[in-house]
Amino acid sequence: MSHDGHHSVVIPAPGPEFQAHTVAHHFDTPVQEFQSAKLGFWLFLATEILLFGGLFAAYFYFHEVYPETFRLGGQQLSWKLGALNTSVLLLSSWTMAMGVRCAQTSQKSKLLMYCGLTVLGAAIFMVIKFIEYKAKNDHGLVVFSELFSPYNEATGQLAWFKDYHNAMVDKAGVPLPHGHLFFAIYLTMTAIHGLHVVIGAGLILWVMKGAAKGRFHAGYYLPVDLVGLYWHLVDLIWIFLFPLLYLVP
């Protein structure tokens, strides 16, 4: 008997290498616990769609107003690195899906392996992202050291936009309107996405810690499932970011 007079529901461990799960006392059944958490997490993911949705609206709006600026801006990015990162993220989404499956089928060591591979994917993604940011910095398209400098009245551009190699000019050499705008949107969207990659990798490491202790098995794998959903959302966002930023239509 717990303090509020209810029996605690315990899901037994399927084997000696696993731990039993005690259902939180404010839930009557394991199913109720599972469904409540899933409902809340889908609500959270809906707000994530709206967060990125605002940025996508900004992208589509300015793409419509300054199509040439966006087309030329997209050509400054390496589509090969973008495609490579897309493949890395898709592969990591697959390893995560396999990880959740291993949790559902009580395969402890394979769960750890697939989670480890997913974190590896996240690390490769961020390394490639860093290489890309470095190139943008070196070409003066996003000068990171001056990211918070004020708007430059003389050039009509943001101060962190230097364009050392005059990449963002038309055939007559006239700077395209709002050349900085494409890179402002590129940086904002990829940086917020990158933050999600880092947070996602941290959450998967946390799942691995629990998995190593045998917390997750066929009877209870809720945290693995939810972290998996978060990781797939990161993939979902990138599926749209890749063609819009690297292959500007």
Next chain:
Amino acid sequence: MGHHHVSSSAMFFNVLVALLILTGITVGTSRIDFGAANMMIAMAIASVKASLVMAFFMHLKWDTAINKIIFLSSFLFLSLLFIFTFADHATRRMDTQWHVTKAPVDKQWVHPSQLVGK
């Protein structure tokens, strides 16, 4: 627990292969000039990829109706944002050549049908 759907490894692998092939198609079609249709094609392929991730990797296909409604409704609200943003843009006069002309945008409102060029 009977309400949990465990997908087969083969299914996950097939979805991965489909996603990688669609990524190749995205790059391929971006190389061909279809004019304004390039955006529609890129977004159509991305939507198919996103649907595969949602339905299979995220298990939404086997999830409860309420969870499907909650997540998919976010796209409905997103479409409202897009519709009103572009309704505004379509009915607004903008001088996108300001950096060349340095001319102020007309203060007087002109009906969109009266404009020679936006």
